[in-house]
Amino acid sequence: xxxxxxxxxxxxxxxxxxxxxxxxxxxxxxxxxxxxxxxxxxxxxxxxxxxxxxxxxxxxxxxxxxxxxxxxxxxxxxxxxxxxxxxxxxxxxxxxxxxxxxxxxxxxxxxxxxxxxxxxxxxxxxxxxxxxxxxxxxxxxxxxxxxxxxxxxx
Amino acid sequence: xxxxxxxxxxxxxxxxxxxxxxxxxxxxxxxxxxxxxxxxxxxxxxxxxxxxxxxxxxxxxxxxxxxxxxxxxxxxxxxxxxxxxxxxxxxxxxxxxxxxxxxxxxxxxxxxxxxxxxxxxxxxxxxxxxxxxxxxxxxxxxxxxxxxxxxxxxxxxxxxxxxxxxxxxxxxxxxxxxxxxxxxxxxxxxxxxxxxxxxxxxxxxxxxxxxxxxxxxxxxxxxxxxxxxxxxxxxxxxxxxxxxxxxxxxxxxxxxxxxxxxxxxxxxxxxxxxxxxxxxxxxxxxxxxxxxxxxxxxxxxxxxxxxxxxxxxxxxxxxxxxxxxxxxxxxxxxxxxxxxxxxxxxxxxxxxxxxxxxxxxxxxxxxxxxxxxxxxxxxxxxxxxxxxxxxxxxxxxxxxxxxxxxxxxxxxxxxxxxxxxxxxxxxxxxxxxxxxxxxxxxxxxxxxxxxxxxxxxxxxxxxxxxxxxxxxxxxxxxxxxxxxxxxxxxxxxxxxxxxxxxxxxxxxxxxxxxxxxxxxxxxxxxxxxxxxxxxxxxxxxxxxxxxxxxxxxxxxxxxxxxxxxxxxxxxxxxxxxxxxxxxxxxxxxxxxxxxxxxxxxxxxxxxxxxxxxxxxxxxxxxxxxxxxxxxxxxxxxxxxxxxxxxxxxxxxxxxxxxxxxxxxxxxxxxxxxxxxxxxxxxxxxxxxxxxxxxxxxxxxxxxxxxxxxxxxxxxxxxxxxxxxxxxxxxxxxxxxxxxxxxxxxxxxxxxxxxxxxxx
Numbered sequence: 076x077x078x079x080x081x082x083x084x085x086x087x088x089x090x091x092x093x094x095x096x097x098x099x100x101x102x103x104x105x106x107x108x109x110x111x112x113x114x115x116x117x118x119x120x121x122x123x124x125x126x127x128x129x130x131x132x133x134x135x136x137x138x139x140x141x142x143x144x145x146x147x148x149x150x151x152x153x154x155x156x157x158x159x160x161x162x163x164x165x166x167x168x169x170x171x172x173x174x175x176x177x178x179x180x181x182x183x184x185x186x187x188x189x190x191x192x193x194x195x196x197x198x199x200x201x202x203x204x205x206x207x208x209x210x211x212x213x214x215x216x217x218x219x220x221x222x223x224x225x226x227x228x229x
Numbered sequence: 230x231x232x233x234x235x236x237x238x239x240x241x242x243x244x245x246x247x248x249x250x251x252x253x254x255x256x257x258x259x260x261x262x263x264x265x266x267x268x269x270x271x272x273x274x275x276x277x278x279x280x281x282x283x284x285x286x287x288x289x290x291x292x293x294x295x296x297x298x299x300x301x302x303x304x305x306x307x308x309x310x311x312x313x314x315x316x317x318x319x320x321x322x323x324x325x326x327x328x329x330x331x332x333x334x335x336x337x338x339x340x341x342x343x344x345x346x347x348x349x350x351x352x353x354x355x356x357x358x359x360x361x362x363x364x365x366x367x368x369x370x371x372x373x374x375x376x377x378x379x380x381x382x383x384x385x386x387x388x389x390x391x392x393x394x395x396x397x398x399x400x401x402x403x404x405x406x407x408x409x410x411x412x413x414x415x416x417x418x419x420x421x422x423x424x425x426x427x428x429x430x431x432x433x434x435x436x437x438x439x440x441x442x443x444x445x446x447x448x449x450x451x452x453x454x455x456x457x458x459x460x461x462x463x464x465x466x467x468x469x470x471x472x473x474x475x476x477x478x479x480x481x482x483x484x485x486x487x488x489x490x491x492x493x494x495x496x497x498x499x500x501x502x503x504x505x506x507x508x509x510x511x512x513x514x515x516x517x518x519x520x521x522x523x524x525x526x527x528x529x530x531x532x533x534x535x536x537x538x539x540x541x542x543x544x545x546x547x548x549x550x551x552x553x554x555x556x557x558x559x560x561x562x563x564x565x566x567x568x569x570x571x572x573x574x575x576x577x578x579x580x581x582x583x584x585x586x587x588x589x590x591x592x593x594x595x596x597x598x599x600x601x602x603x604x605x606x607x608x609x610x611x612x613x614x615x616x617x618x619x620x621x622x623x624x625x626x627x628x629x630x631x632x633x634x635x636x637x638x639x640x641x642x643x644x645x646x647x648x649x650x651x652x653x654x655x656x657x658x659x660x661x662x663x664x665x666x667x668x669x670x671x672x673x674x675x676x677x678x679x680x681x682x683x684x685x686x687x688x689x690x691x692x693x694x695x696x697x698x699x700x701x702x703x704x705x706x707x708x709x710x711x712x713x714x715x716x717x718x719x720x721x722x723x724x725x726x727x728x729x730x731x732x733x734x735x736x737x738x739x740x741x742x743x744x745x746x747x748x749x750x751x752x753x754x755x756x757x758x759x760x761x762x763x764x765x766x767x768x769x770x771x772x773x774x775x776x777x778x779x780x781x782x783x784x785x786x787x788x789x790x791x792x793x794x795x796x797x798x799x800x801x802x803x804x805x806x807x808x809x810x811x812x813x814x815x816x817x818x819x820x821x822x823x824x825x826x827x828x829x830x831x832x833x834x835x836x837x838x839x840x841x842x843x844x845x846x847x848x849x850x851x852x853x854x855x856x857x858x859x860x861x862x863x864x865x866x867x868x869x870x871x872x873x874x875x876x877x878x879x880x881x882x883x884x885x886x887x888x889x890x891x892x893x894x895x896x897x898x899x900x901x902x903x904x905x906x907x908x909x910x911x912x913x914x915x916x917x918x919x920x921x922x923x924x925x926x927x928x929x930x931x932x933x934x935x936x937x938x939x940x941x942x943x944x945x946x947x948x949x950x951x952x953x954x955x956x957x958x959x960x961x962x963x964x965x966x967x968x969x970x971x972x973x974x975x976x977x978x979x980x981x982x983x984x985x986x987x988x
Contacts, residue, residue, distance in 0.1 A: 093349075103268075107270075108261075109261075109264070109265075109267075109268035109270075110260070110261020110262065111261070112265065112267070112424075112425065112474070113267065113426075113503075113505075114424045114425065114426070114474075114506065114919075115506040115918065115919040116505055116506060117506065117918050117919055117920050119918070119919035119920055120424055120919055122424055149261065150260070150261035151260065151261045151262070153259075153260070153261075154259075154260055159256075159259060159260075163259040163260070164259075166259055167251055167252070167255040167256070167258075167259050168251065170249075170252075170885040170886065170888070170889050172255075172258060172259075172728075173475075173728030173729060173730065173889060173893065174423070174424065174425065174473060174474050174475040174476075174727065174728030175254075175255075175258035175259075175263060175474075175728065176265065176423075176424040176425040176474035176475060177424055178258055178259060178261070179261055182259065198663075198665055200927075201665075201927050201928050202665075202928075204927045205926055205927055205928050207927070208424065208919070208924060208926060209424070209927075210421075210422055210423055210424050210475050210477070210893075210897075210924060211475055211728050211889070211893045212889055212892060212893050212896075213892035213893045213894075213895055213896030213925075213930055213933060214896070214925075214926075214927040214930045215892050215930065215932060215933050216888075216889065216892070217927065218927065
């Protein structure tokens with residue numbers, strides 16, 4: 076066990092990890108933030124998506140050690156107190172989730188897209204979300220939600 | 230620190246029956262604060278792990294848990310001899326051991342369980358349990374399993390490897406037809422592939438019982454089976470619904486429930502078990518693979534004369550719901566068509582393949598792929614259009630099904646087909662081509678050469694609710710009281726919210742019936758009576774019916790207390806004409822009104838065992854699809870361009886939620902058409918991961934325009950018709966038909982793989 080430092084949603088955590096501890100497990104079990112989900116551990120589903128030093132990252136495919144000193148943002152950081160982020164509001168309004176297990180990845184990926192491409196076309200939305208699986212909706216409403224979020228002020 | 234329960238949800242945004250209010254759990258879900266079963270936490274909890282058989286069939290000659298117990302951090306290692314009660318469970322027939330005793334019957338069958346202070350420690354310790362297997366030859370072909378000389382999986386089963394044989398005998402046994410088409414069709418093993426793997430937390434209680442927080446579809450069926458395995462009375466096994474990350478049938482059977490409880494009771498500590506994705510593929514039942522042989526006879530004019538079918542459903546090692554799945558495939562096996570003469574033999578079979586049971590569509594999916602493929606073949610033989618031959622034979626209200634049951638509410642099958650047929654066609658790809666709009670996409674496999682468009686149709690029929698005489702009911706407790714000067718309704722049921730939006734619907738019903746704004750949805754648990762399963766497209770109907778009935782009793786009591794009035798609206802007691810007679814807050818005062826109602830739909834009947842006759846289904850539901858595909862016929866790559874659906878939902882209780890069900894169900898049918906299959910070779914699963922078992926991504930899904938019809942069913946609450954499953958039936962045959970149209974290939978197997986197109 077060695078100690079690493081993670082700044083998660085602005086809060087610094089010193090956590091003891093095994094060399095093979097995955098970042099997703101450090102976030103969930105040591106930082107205690109369970110909004111980031113484990114769906115596959117093979118990098119396919121995207122439910123474990125977080126933002127590491129400004130880039131969306133599948134945290135099941137990153138060793139906690141390699142994130143030592145990093146600034147990590149999770150889905151819990153999206154809302155500003157009672158105010159939901161536009162992507163959160165849009166997904167809720169558009170019925171863009173059912174079970175909601177995929178949401179951490181969908182929301183953080185959508186936000187990253189809209190930050191770099193404020194008015195994406197459908198093909199850009201599809202390409203951005205291609206690494207995030209949803210089993211409930213068939214995705215049409217998810218694409219509509221991202222489109223809607225792009226129309227709303229942040 | 231403890232996070233071991235789901236919270237009450239307060240719904241305040243308005244929304245009555247027929248509106249589309251937001252989900253009351255949506256705020257928690259988008260914030261990442263919704264507690265899924267995998268998120269549960271208890272400060273001194275242990276982690277459980279499961280040792281599973283690597284062999285599809287083996288005798289266990291010996292078990293040595295010593296090396297596992299010696300691992301530091303391990304608290305308990307349990308095997309079949311530690312099961313406190315009966316070491317058998319099952320949703321329909323108790324034939325499955327909690328932990329294997331002398332024999333394992335499928336790859337992945339649980340053999341031993343471990344509790345340790347860290348999940349990795351538990352997994353490593355489980356791997357150190359020594360099991361002495363005598364490997365046996367597995368029976369992996371369902372038709373071979375039915376032969377008299379096949380090894381029998383369950384010697385106590387009087388019918389050998391047969392779980393159930395359903396016969397449908399309708400009309401003339403030897404009819405003659407002008408035109409005959411026949412075919413053999415195969416459907417692969419599909420996985421529900423919910424995103425949130427099996428998980429839960431068992432907490433030992435002071436009374437010697439246990440509280441289990443778990444993601445499931447049917448709390449009371451779990452409770453009954455867990456209590457039996459633990460040797461405890463049901464009231465000491467209390468189940469609480471934890472957040473569910475999708476279900477689709479895969480959570481109807483037990484997975485980790487008994488294991489977690491056994492470890493918690495043995496160690497005296499809370500025990501959490503969370504499956505990984507690979508383990509999840511072994512932890513739940515799948516859709517039955519099927520072989521279906523059909524013969525259709527018709528007149529020269531295109532009227533169906535007869536359908537003969539033989540269907541073999543591979544149920545795998547344990548029965549699960551195979552008997553009911555077999556009943557569905559048989560009774561719905563001629564499809565939504567008027568057929569005067571029907572002869573069906575449908576067999577559900579034990580093999581050493583992975584156990585199969587409930588998945589969205591439940592037997593009707595397999596049959597629909599076969600009968601719809603046959604209808605296309607018949608259209609070609611008659612020189613008719615695919616839609617015309619279907620419309621000509623479509624059932625309507627008053628038609629007689631092969632079971633003799635009369636369709637006694639709307640059956641707008643012809644209208645549904647016309648709706649999808651008459652939609653404008655999506656434009657064909659044209660030069661200059663955008664790679665992303667072509668099969669193969671940015672793999673840059675074609676610039677338009679070899680790409681052929683195809684169009685195909687499908688229509689299906691699904692039963693809603695539990696059939697064949699099952700006592701199908703739900704229980705609702707509704708309370709009306711004054712809280713903070715405002716009338717508040719609370720709704721408590723044991724119905725599992727699995728993502729479908731029942732939490733929203735329960736609040737809509739309470740608002741509609743009680744005229745209040747604020748509704749509290751209590752977390753489902755076993756302290757209220759059973760709601761039945763969140764399956765069979767039944768919860769809006771059955772739990773919706775129970776909530777409405779409980780609201781009606783509450784309302785009647787309030788009106789009696791008021792001594793006047795005909796209804797409740799806007800927080801007031803009102804007359805039949807809508808005049809305000811009293812304020813609800815004043816009538817209620819400090820005395821809440823609470824009623825608990827057990828509500829049943831009209832009874833159904835068992836099938837006659839020799840003819841399959843009987844009023845077996847409480848409601849039929851219909852959907853139709855038109856699929857448009859582009860196929861690279863040189864490489865066998867398929868792009869579904871558009872998947873249009875039309876469905877009759879009786880009454881759209883929440884129109885946006887209805888669309889979500891139709892699109893989500895269509896997507897799972899698309900998966901079965903072109904990509905999803907658990908590859909099983911000699912009883913061994915070859916692709917238990919999301920890297921190798923593919924489900925549709927956002928790039929695989931086309932636009933899905935939808936027409937919703939609302940022909941009220943007078944027998945159902947609010948006239949509603951179950952929504953969730955019908956779209957999963959007809960999307961698969963529509964897409965495969967479209968690929969056939971593009972390629973000219975026979976394509977008798979779902980899913981279609983590239984080699985079927987170019988081979």
